[in-house]
Amino acid sequence: MKYAYYPGCSLHSTAKEYGDSTEAVCRELGIELQEIPDWNCCGATSAHATNRELSYALPLRDLAQAEAMGLDVVAPCAACFSRLKAADHAAKDSPELILSVAAKSGLTYEGRVKVLSLLEAIAAMPEDEIKSRVKRELTGLRPACYYGCLLTRPPKVAGFDCPEHPKSMDGLMSAIGAEPVEWPYKNECCGASLALSRSDIVVKLTHDILSMAKRSGANCIVAACPLCQANLDTRQAQAEAKYGEQFGLPVFYFTQLLGYAFRIPKAELGISKLMVDPGAVLAEIGAG
């Protein structure tokens, strides 16, 4: 399988470990990622929150490049995925609006590209393809699979998995020998882009999610979005201090755990970049 790869801004910096583990795991799985040569930021929340036309024009420039490559797009970041997919959806749903935005921005997009999240692309593979590469079963690892909001929502745009109780990531975790817990907060919001401007809200939502994961018997969280991962990982100590609860839940990217099960070297997966130390959990499952 070959895709046009849209890494997005975070995978080059704060979520470098997501970018590194994505590339390593896709290599192993035979998924070829060809980076969109001169991709630009999708505009994320800030564009759609304040300027509708800008929120379509920015991703359209990326989709136009992918269309020229003749490939479907894979975006690991849930927010990037959501913005690219929203622009593509609007191109089909409200073509007159998108045509006018594209024309005045000097862009051409004919709507021939399919946009997938990385989770969707990997979950679409036959389970045996995943299982056959496992060199270390993650028995004893009990992840709470955390999908966040935008991988599945709104359903008519995302068009993937279930927006209330998704299972694709749980399936991948089971395939590598982990035992995902049943829990009700798979899609609860972490506060996302309020991380800096209203960090009090993010700390509260982070607390609620971590607390539910802990009560459901999880010993780690698995995420598929740099914003979700960053909020649950970097704000975990503050949530513990503010609410007087101990979590100690490492927050992995699903690609890190796939890579770990495939015995890809830890350095290529950026395991050491996680803020909550995963050492104890990995040692506990005898896979350290």
Next chain:
Amino acid sequence: MADAVVEERVLVSDDRTFLSEIEELSGQNIKSCYQCGECTGGCPVAYAADIMPNQVTRLVQLGMDKQVLRSSMIWLCVGCETCATRCPRGIEISRVNDALRETAIKRGEAVAEPGIKTFHETFLRSVERMGRVHEVSMLGEYKLRSLDLFSDLFLGAKMFLKGKLVLVPKWIKGMSEIKTIFAKTKRDA
């Protein structure tokens, strides 16, 4: 706030201009909301807001523009799409909030959550300058502009030591295209 809403109700007129404007910009049939409150029940930030998501649609229906445009709710909405997923009338309230924010900025209305607006502006300025977001300079600029200089210093230092912060920004090649996109999609205000 609840009292204020009741008091203002006498001022509601037959003028549907505001409702039409927001329906057009959001692409949503706001008239069809029948106040079930499902959006409010699932909203992760409602606890911190002055009015509830179902009150947002009601105020728009009634044409009470100032009350809704000056609310903190429209700024606190992070676009999690829970309301859009669950609304039995198929209204994406997240899109309604997008349209209300854009309208509030265009009209120069008082902003109930100035820090959130500053964040969005700083983020987009980074994209306009480089084509991508350079997180370190964006965060620095946000700190200066919001005068919130000292929170998260320790966290930032730890992230730096983990090699999660890239200090040197990179520009994309097609900067002239990015300039065109920003110039042509500028708001009228």
